[in-house]
Amino acid sequence: MKTVQFIFGIHNHQPVGNFDHVFHDACDRAYLPFLETLQRFPSVHMAFHFSGSLIEWLEMNRPEILELLDTLVKRGNIELLSAGFYEPILTMIPNRDKLGQLRKMNRYLKKRFNYDAKGSWLTERVWEPHLVSPLSQAGLEYIVVDDYHFLSAGLRPEELSGYFNTEDEGCTIGVFPISQKLRYAMPFDDPQKTIDILRESATEDGQQLLVMADDGEKFGIWPGTHHTVYEQKWLERFFTLLTENQDWLHTTTFKAYHGTHRPQSLVYLPTASYFEMSQWTLPTQMGRDLDQFVHALQNRGEETLARPFVKGGIWxxxxxxxxxxxxxxxxxxxxxxxxxxxxxxxxxxxxxxxxxxxxxxxxxxxxxxxxxxxxxxxxxxxxxxxxxxxxxxxxxxxxxxPLRVMDIDKDGYQEYQLRNDVLQVFVRENGATIQELDVLASNFNATNTLRRYSESYHEKLPYATTAAAGNGSIHDLVLAKEENLQNYLFLDQNPRVSWIDHFYGADETQDNFYRSQAKDGSNFINTRFHVDRIKEGIKLTASGRIWNLPVMLTKELTLTSGGLHFKINIKNTADHAIHGLYGNEFNFGLLGGNSPDRYYELNGDASTRCALITQSDESNVSQITVASEWENFGVSLNFKSPVRLWRAPVETISMSEAGFERVYQASAVLPLWSFDLKPGKSLELMFDLEVTAPLMQTRDENGEEL
Structure with a gap:
């Protein structure tokens, strides 16, 4: 009889910092019902990986899931895979941290389940050849990646059975290929389709092995899958078919197979991840071009032939x-x-x-x-x-x-890190902007923002529908969480950092500022400033142009007991007068655009409080505060003389599991000063940034006013 071996692996993960209700929902809709279904099929062998961030939450909130997993492990046919504990992309962290994270997971699995892990899940299957050494040094013997990695190395699909060895610097590790055909079929096609694919690979010697290992969220969290997998009993029907066909279809684990079989051969895999990832990493237009190219290949029936030669970017x-x-x-x-x-x-x-x-x-x-x-x-x-x-x-x-100078982001320009007991700030010499401003009492980056990028999928936005999702891969769905999202699609030309210098014409508008369409007549955002250290701070100076006329811009930032003091000098070095509006932009990211416990406040007047998602053109502003009662701090800009001030939300339109969505990223605040400078004259401005932590609470934990 022809037989085949099959490994079914599941990777469950929730990120650090995700909401409790998301964890609970994932448990109820995917993690727990999957394990409960598997419990009824004791002859089915499987492999599982739970990320450390999910494990820590389960230990505190849903320990019954780990207890059920422990019960399944003890029956002897369930494998636990290791990985970097908190689910890092291993290639993006130092080798010492790779080893630290891998060993932390190994220790946890041994302590909690008395299980010696020999294999590792590879986060997002992001592979680079140098990973062999840290994986091997952590005591791991094999990993799992996509068949695309092997095809890119020149292997043919029919050769992808069992596992292969690869090596680096004298270290060796086994590598199992995941079948894309199975990954795309499960759980979207009828369970019998998977059985048929497996039967096609059965041989008389029974040595063929196929692997399907993928995210557990596909089995209950992705749109439409909870209905398919549990209400329509896809998983139960699949496990039943595995059981009924076990005379020729043998489920096994990576550990069992690796311990009893030799590798197929030695292989050297290129830097890669799954193919979709290689599309997402590309610049916008290149991503669109690749998408169109792949669809053209599909329409001509040439995708399978071309697949090994079609590559996008790397992680x-x-x-x-x-x-x-x-x-x-x-x-x-x-x-x-x-x-x-x-x-x-x-x-x-x-x-x-x-x-x-x-x-x-x-x-x-x-x-x-x-x-x-x-x-x-x-x-x-x-x-x-x-x-x-x-x-x-x-x-x-x-x-x-207290003061560190280094090129943190490796762009060829220095950043200056200043810190006291209240805040920490990173200032860039290129553009003389604030890259990061941290409220230390709350461990909160108040300038955690994201610019409004052009994404390759934005061209699909006009075709998105809010109709309820049917079953299907999230790679194919074109859904939207609300109507008319294209009306909120604006693109930023520069990063949403802070302390940005703008020079506008006198007739510029707040609405253009909101849409990122205001015409800045200067080039300082991309100008390298000369930096001098001064007492408790730094001084930045650069020559630049406003409407093609030369000016000298000097900016000083000093630490104070409660925040920062800013001093700005604009000197006209041209032969002609210059006039217009000068603005200094700050972008504050406090996480909740519509949350009642996060708000603007003007001039210290509580009656002016309004949501951070609102926008306005204000006058006579001597103080503007952005406050988070949830995080228990506020950040104020204080002006000695009242100013005109624009404020506007920064919202992105991005793709998620459930379709296009609008996400509040930041609140842009722009104080404005009119200037009319004759040749040789200067405008000097001073204002302060003040951190208040803790705030006086005005709402209880339920958001109700006290």
């Missing part, structure tokens, strides 16, 4: 595509470097709590974007910064560094 391209992602990633590397330097210079390691905060900040989800929210979700970016700041604060208690 690291996200760091050049999104400057916000690059900044976060370089920040965590900097913190990791600080820890390493301290451990080299001090006796013994730094406290484990500091490393755990660093490791939590390495959770991958907020660093990239495809069809999930990812980078576009402010609360996920906030979690990265929150844990980085916790680690930094703890490190600062060991070795205080």
């Amino acid at each position: 690291r391209n996200f760091l050049s595509k999104y400057s916000e992602s690059n900044w976060m990633q370089k920040r965590l590397v900097d913190v990791s470097d600080r820890i390493a330097r301290m451990e080299d210079s001090l006796v013994g390691p730094v406290p484990v709590e500091i490393k755990d905060d660093l490791y939590r900040a390495e959770c991958n989800c907020a660093f990239w974007h495809g069809v999930f929210g990812g980078l576009y979700l402010p609360h996920l970016r906030h979690a990265i910064y929150e844990h980085l700041l916790k680690a930094e604060t703890a490190l600062d208690k060991i070795v205080h560094e």
Whole structure:
């Protein structure tokens, strides 16, 4: 009889910082019913990976799921896969952190389940050849990646059975290929379709092995899948078919197969992830071009033949595509470097709590974007910064560094890090802008923002529907969470940093500012400033042009006991008078555009409070405050003389599991001053940024006014 072997693997993950209700929903709709269904089929072998961020939450909130998993593991045919504990993209973190995260997961699985993990899930299947060494050094013997990795290395589809060995620097590891055909069929096609695919691979010697390993969220969380998988009993029917056909269809685990079979051959895989990821990493127009090219191949029936030769970008391209992602990633590397330097210079390691905060900040989800929210979700970016700041604060208690100068983001320009007990600020010499402003008491980056990018999928926005989703892959759905989202699609030319200099004509409007269509007559945003250190701060100076006329711009930033003091001098060095509006833009990201506990307040008057998502052209403003009662702090800009002020929300239109959505990213605040400068004359401005923490609470934990 012809037989075949089959490994079914599930990866369950929720990111650090995700909402409790999302965790609960995932448990109720996917994780728990999957395990409960599997429990009724004791002859089915499977492999599972649960990320550490999900595990920590389950331990505190839903321990019954881990208890059920433990019960299944004890019956002997369930494998547990290791990985970086907090689900990092291993290629984006230092080798010392790779090892630290992998070993942390190994220790947890041994302690909690008495299980010795030998294999590892690879986050987003992002592979680079150098990963062999840290994986092997962590005691792991094999990983799982897509068949696309192997096709890109020159192997043919019919060769992809069992596992292969690869090596680097004398270390060896096994690599199992995941079948894309199975990944696309399960659970979207009838269960019999998967059985038929497996039967096609059966052989007389029974040595053929096929693997389907993918996200557990496909089985209950993706649109329409809970209805299909559990209400229509797709999973139960599939497990029944596996059981009924076990005379020729043998389920197994990676561990069992690897322990009893030799590798097919030695292979060297190129840098890769699954194919869709390679599309998402590309610049916008290139992404559209690749999408059209693939569809053209499909229409001509040439996709299978061309597949090994069609490649997009690599995961690291996200760091050049999104400057916000690059900044976060370089920040965590900097913190990791600080820890390493301290451990080299001090006796013994730094406290484990500091490393755990660093490791939590390495959770991958907020660093990239495809069809999930990812980078576009402010609360996920906030979690990265929150844990980085916790680690930094703890490190600062060991070795205080009040002023550091370095090129953190590796763009060829220096950043200046200033810190006191109240706040931390990073100032860029290129553009003389504030890249990051942290409220230390709340471990909160108040300038956690995202620019409004052009995305390749935006061309599909006019065709999106709000109709309820049927069953299907999220890669194919074109849905929208609300109507007319195209009316909110605006694009930013520059990052949404702060302390940005703008020079506008006198007739410029707040609405143009909101739409990012205001015409800035200067070039300072991309000008390198000369930087001098001054007492408690820095002084930045540059020559530039306003409407093609030369000016000298000098900016000073100094730390104060409660925040920052700003001094700005604009000198006309032209032979002609210059006049217009000068604005200094700040972008504050407090996570809740419509939340009642997060608001604007003008001139210290509580009656002026309004949502951060609102916009206006204000006059006679001597103080504007953005406040978060939830995080218990406020940030105010205080002006000695009242100013005109524009404010506007920054909202992005992005893709998520449930379709297009509008996401509040930040509140843009722009104080304005009129100027009319004759040749040789200057305008000098001074104002302050004040941090108030804690706030006086005005609402209870339920959002009700006290």
